Amino acid sequence: MQMAQPGLYIHIPFCKTKCGYCDFYSVTSLSSIPEYIKAILEEISLYRYDFKCFDTIYIGGGTPSLLSCADLWEILIHARNTFTVAADAEITVEVNPADAHPHFLTSLRRTGVNRLNLGIQSFDENILRFLDRRHTCKQALESIEQARAAGFDNIGLDLIYGIPDQSLLSWKDTLSRALSFEPEHLSCYQLSLEDDTPLGRRHQKGEFALPDEDRQIDFFMTTADILEDAGYLHYEVSSFARDESCKSRHNQKYWRHIPYLGLGPAAHSFSGQRRWWNHRSLKQYLIDLREVRRPVEGSEQLTPSQKRLENCFLGLRTGEGIPMQHFSEQHNTPHPEKRKNLDELVRQGFIVIQDGFLKPTRRGLAVADRLALML
Amino acid sequence: MENIRNFSIIAHIDHGKSTLADRLIQHTGVVSERNFKDQILDNMDIERERGITIKSQAICLPYKARDGITYTLNLIDTPGHVDFSYEVSRSLASCEGVLLLIDAAQGVQAQTLANLYLAMEHDLEIIPVINKIDLPSADVERVIGQIDTELGLDADSHLQCSAKEGIGIEEILEAIVERIPPPAGDFEAPLAALIFDANYDPFRGTVIHCRIFAGQVKPGDVIRLMFTHASYRVEEVGHFLLTREKRNRIAAGEVGYIIAGVKTVSDVHTGDTITLDNRPCEKPLPGFKEVKPVVFASIYPIASDDYENLADSLEKFKLNDASFIYQKDSSVALGQGFRCGFLGLLHLDIVQERLEREYDLSIILSVPSVRYRFTLKNGAVLDVDNPSHHPDPASIAKSEEPYIRATMMMPERYLGSVMKLCMDKRGANSTLSYTGPGRVELIYEMPLAEVIYDFYDRFKSLTQGYGSFDYDIIDYRESTLALLDILVNGEKVDALSQIVHRERARARGLQACERLKEEIPKQMFKIAIQGVIGGEIVSRTTISAFRKDVTAKCYGGDITRKRKLLEKQKKGKKRMKMIGSVSIPQSAFLSVLRSDTD
Numbered sequence: 001m002q003m004a005q006p007g008l009y010i011h012i013p014f015c016k017t018k019c020g021y022c023d024f025y026s027v028t029s030l031s032s033i034p035e036y037i038k039a040i041l042e043e044i045s046l047y048r049y050d051f052k053c054f055d056t057i058y059i060g061g062g063t064p065s066l067l068s069c070a071d072l073w074e075i076l077i078h079a080r081n082t083f084t085v086a087a088d089a090e091i092t093v094e095v096n097p098a099d100a101h102p103h104f105l106t107s108l109r110r111t112g113v114n115r116l117n118l119g120i121q122s123f124d125e126n127i128l129r130f131l132d133r134r135h136t137c138k139q140a141l142e143s144i145e146q147a148r149a150a151g152f153d154n155i156g157l158d159l160i161y162g163i164p165d166q167s168l169l170s171w172k173d174t175l176s177r178a179l180s181f182e183p184e185h186l187s188c189y190q191l192s193l194e195d196d197t198p199l200g201r202r203h204q205k206g207e208f209a210l211p212d213e214d215r216q217i218d219f220f221m222t223t224a225d226i227l228e229d230a231g232y233l234h235y236e237v238s239s240f241a242r243d244e245s246c247k248s249r250h251n252q253k254y255w256r257h258i259p260y261l262g263l264g265p266a267a268h269s270f271s272g273q274r275r276w277w278n279h280r281s282l283k284q285y286l287i288d289l290r291e292v293r294r295p296v297e298g299s300e301q302l303t304p305s306q307k308r309l310e311n312c313f314l315g316l317r318t319g320e321g322i323p324m325q326h327f328s329e330q331h332n333t334p335h336p337e338k339r340k341n342l343d344e345l346v347r348q349g350f351i352v353i354q355d356g357f358l359k360p361t362r363r364g365l366a367v368a369d370r371l372a373l374m375l
Numbered sequence: 376m377e378n379i380r381n382f383s384i385i386a387h388i389d390h391g392k393s394t395l396a397d398r399l400i401q402h403t404g405v406v407s408e409r410n411f412k413d414q415i416l417d418n419m420d421i422e423r424e425r426g427i428t429i430k431s432q433a434i435c436l437p438y439k440a441r442d443g444i445t446y447t448l449n450l451i452d453t454p455g456h457v458d459f460s461y462e463v464s465r466s467l468a469s470c471e472g473v474l475l476l477i478d479a480a481q482g483v484q485a486q487t488l489a490n491l492y493l494a495m496e497h498d499l500e501i502i503p504v505i506n507k508i509d510l511p512s513a514d515v516e517r518v519i520g521q522i523d524t525e526l527g528l529d530a531d532s533h534l535q536c537s538a539k540e541g542i543g544i545e546e547i548l549e550a551i552v553e554r555i556p557p558p559a560g561d562f563e564a565p566l567a568a569l570i571f572d573a574n575y576d577p578f579r580g581t582v583i584h585c586r587i588f589a590g591q592v593k594p595g596d597v598i599r600l601m602f603t604h605a606s607y608r609v610e611e612v613g614h615f616l617l618t619r620e621k622r623n624r625i626a627a628g629e630v631g632y633i634i635a636g637v638k639t640v641s642d643v644h645t646g647d648t649i650t651l652d653n654r655p656c657e658k659p660l661p662g663f664k665e666v667k668p669v670v671f672a673s674i675y676p677i678a679s680d681d682y683e684n685l686a687d688s689l690e691k692f693k694l695n696d697a698s699f700i701y702q703k704d705s706s707v708a709l710g711q712g713f714r715c716g717f718l719g720l721l722h723l724d725i726v727q728e729r730l731e732r733e734y735d736l737s738i739i740l741s742v743p744s745v746r747y748r749f750t751l752k753n754g755a756v757l758d759v760d761n762p763s764h765h766p767d768p769a770s771i772a773k774s775e776e777p778y779i780r781a782t783m784m785m786p787e788r789y790l791g792s793v794m795k796l797c798m799d800k801r802g803a804n805s806t807l808s809y810t811g812p813g814r815v816e817l818i819y820e821m822p823l824a825e826v827i828y829d830f831y832d833r834f835k836s837l838t839q840g841y842g843s844f845d846y847d848i849i850d851y852r853e854s855t856l857a858l859l860d861i862l863v864n865g866e867k868v869d870a871l872s873q874i875v876h877r878e879r880a881r882a883r884g885l886q887a888c889e890r891l892k893e894e895i896p897k898q899m900f901k902i903a904i905q906g907v908i909g910g911e912i913v914s915r916t917t918i919s920a921f922r923k924d925v926t927a928k929c930y931g932g933d934i935t936r937k938r939k940l941l942e943k944q945k946k947g948k949k950r951m952k953m954i955g956s957v958s959i960p961q962s963a964f965l966s967v968l969r970s971d972t973d
């Protein structure tokens with residue numbers, strides 16, 4: 001598989017209502033959508049000399065399905081005109097089940113979008129309400145059927161577990177309903193709450209408790225058991241693919257240190273050496289583009305040791321792991337402590353050394369951040 | 376020389392020495408108001424943060440007295456805490472007189488007396504000064520009574536001031552000029568200078584602080600350090616103002632510094648005499664009493680390749696802390712290090728912090744210990760301050776441990792709870808006396824080992840800060856002792872071993888396990904901690920392992936945020952020592968002595 005081409009991410013910073021756990025940047029007033037479309041087209045143009053070609057485009061949010069197909073088409077067309085987009089590029093759009101109307105999906109398919117990511121989150125009505133999701137369980141089920149009907153043969157479903165008081169049974173039920181659609185891709189995220197979100201604040205006040213570590217690991221292991229039994233590949237901490245070809249090509253670029261260009265407010269970009277990020281403010285973003293200026297808020301040049309750390313913690317999130325040679329190079333001066341750690345981690349079954357790679361086991365994936373600190 | 380006055384300000388802790396020094400400095404106008412800050416002589420960060428003086432600090436003040444003559448006053452501000460009393464005694468060797476400060480509200484306290492005795496030993500002129508007369512709780516009459524009865528000084532000779540409000544400052548300056556004798560010493564005699572302190576300047580090398588008793592010294596002279604026989608050519612001499620002030624020479628009666636390109640740091644010994652190479656004085660000046668450390672602990676670098684750096688830093692550090700002693704040591708669990716002696720736990724704490732700050736070292740300290748004495752069946756007597764040198768129990772005929780006499784003064788209402796604390800700490804033979812209405816002095820004999828860790832903190836909190844505590848070592852007493860070892864995942868960590876009283880051994884074992892459980896963070900593997908005495912496991916705990924530690928989502932390409940979090944955690948890990956496959960934080964080693972009452 002050729003992976004060296006960069007990926008393009010486009011952030012659509014609008015949501016009809018905010019979900020209580022959400023930390024992504026979006027605004028609930030939709031009135032700036034027209035100006036935003038103009039701005040994003042401008043931003044694409046501003047990068048025409050820095051990036052040449054892409055083989056993935058990911059339109060995420062926020063809620064991209066709040067845009068009309070015409071708007072999405074205009075963005076995609078402009079990207080294709082500005083850059084070389086590979087003929088077989090993976091083009092993903094995130095869709096909220098509440099917006100998954102048959103004609104929207106059919107025309108989306110016609111714009112060249114070949115992958116859908118549906119924000120299902122749960123098939124439990126109570127949980128959907130707790131999370132302040134805009135859609136119902138029924139809409140969630142229908143959205144998948146309609147996506148299939150519209151001809152999408154590459155569908156990813158996002159699910160969340162570890163909701164306060166959620167039983168393992170309720171989660172298993174959501175999983176088996178999801179599996180009944182044989183989705184190409186499943187992302188199963190554990191709920192985590194940032195302090196500056198509505199649910200995060202309620203949690204801080206002690207209104208409810210999140211599952212403790214033992215319970216978290218139950219959810220994590222059960223998920224992996226069920227999905228691997230169903231034939232899925234657990235290829236990243238939270239990601240499962242029906243087969244090799246169904247892995248999210250775009251997301252893998254983040255974990256493999258492949259460059260990507262992120263457009264839209266709060267989007268992050270990576271050139272291979274440098275990271276930069278846009279203003280986390282639609283207002284500032286629009287001002288900058290009105291004045292034909294890149295809406296960049298900050299940037300950093302990665303030092304070799306930062307790059308190493310990133311390689312390590314990103315690589316260890318994936319089933320593929322990190323190349324052994326990579327580890328040895330990092331510690332080319334004899335580093336007995338790290339070696340000792342590695343031996344111990346292998347002995348205790350967190351890591352296996354296979355085909356020249358250090359691969360986290362399932363238990364290893366559950367503690368990937370720790371592994372990165374130890375190696 | 377007639378116009379020089381050398382004096383120290385001495386007192387119990389917090390009685391206002393540094394604040395009075397501020398007023399004297401301001402009165403003489405050597406520091407511009409703009410550059411002034413409170414407790415200006417406390418120039419180390421650690422002194423300012425903790426609000427206490429750790430190092431004696433000299434400053435040279437010009438003062439135009441009422442008689443029209445301008446005098447040179449060499450003031451030395453000293454620390455009040457008992458752990459730094461070696462600083463006081465060395466300062467006094469440079470002086471002809473002292474200001475003995477007494478807090479008008481607290482009255483005479485343990486260190487007031489201890490420091491008074493030091494001044495008397497040096498035959499110094501003593502000017503008692505009652506400070507903080509501005510306080511509503513000041514009881515000047517009572518303190519005047521104490522000056523007479525407790526200090527045995529002429530009560531009429533006292534002065535009163537408020538260092539904070541600047542009241543009575545000029546009277547003090549006049550008394551210094553009138554009552555403290557000028558230094559004696561022959562200008563023309565061969566040089567005799569006493570090294571009372573030193574510091575290491577990265578640009579100039581060793582800076583020697585000395586008091587000249589005879590002769591004079593100037594740049595170009597070749598000096599000889601009498602103890603080490605080393606000779607060096609003088610590059611610069613001068614006085615201490617707030618910074619070093621270069622002079623053409625320094626001469627008998629003066630306090631100053633000498634820079635002589637001393638590369639071999641260990642050539643400089645506090646207490647040694649400096650003379651001229653071509654015209655030496657007959658015999659060295661009497662030096663200082665040897666320091667007698669009471670608390671011992673080993674220092675190890677966190678990263679073993681830092682050992683050389685640590686050795687180098689300790690040598691430089693010792694220049695500036697004569698009461699710190701050390702020698703090579705090694706531990707099975709922690710590798711190469713140094714066994715160190717301290718004057719108390721505050722001293723230990725300060726040394727650790729200064730080493731980390733001033734020399735940018737990351738170090739681990741083993742569990743502190745006192746010095747025990749074992750008489751073996753074959754008649755040999757062993758002094759053991761390191762639990763890993765504990766002799767085979769079967770060979771021991773008699774065990775002894777150091778005892779102290781603890782003197783505590785406090786308002787009567789705290790008596791009950793303090794007595795209970797002392798009994799807890801194996802205190803015995805108490806005496807109680809009333810030192811004034813509502814105030815008591817309580818004396819207990821206690822094993823030093825019981826006092827070294829949290830006694831002082833608990834005493835202070837029990838007496839809500841109104842109590843004072845001081846101790847001196849009286850003798851060694853027979854005791855039944857046992858060696859408590861700590862196993863981490865089955866491996867003995869010698870730096871966590873303690874010698875404990877047999878009756879309390881089990882309790883101490885439990886306490887150590889509990890503290891370690893609190894201090895050692897969760898890791899990838901389950902950690903078993905066991906306390907072992909004579910092969911028998913007396914306590915155990917386990918620290919459960921991390922099972923889940925990974926962000927669910929690294930999404931939208933924001934890798935920076937996550938990386939920064941990990942970088943922070945990585946920094947924290949650097950302050951931990953790997954023992955086997957377990958990372959143990961610095962704080963764990965001291966924590967095992969802490970009981971759980973706080």
Ligand SMILES: Nc1nc2c(ncn2[C@@H]2O[C@H](COP(=O)(O)OP(=O)(O)OP(=O)(O)O)[C@@H](O)[C@H]2O)c(=O)[nH]1
Nearest residue numbers: 388389390391392393394427428455507537538539
């Ligand atoms: N009210 C009042 N407070 C004072 C006076 N003199 C000092 N203090 C306060 O007492 C506290 C201790 O003062 P320091 O000058 O640091 O005492 P010290 O004797 O140098 O203390 P150590 O060096 O730690 O022994 C500070 O909070 C001062 O502000 C005074 O005359 N009146």
Ligand code: SF4
Nearest residue numbers: 015018019022061062
């Ligand atoms: S729809 Fe998505 S982006 Fe919008 S608030 Fe909900 S979780 Fe956040």
Ligand SMILES: [Mg+2]
Nearest residue numbers: 392393427428
């Ligand atoms: Mg002071």
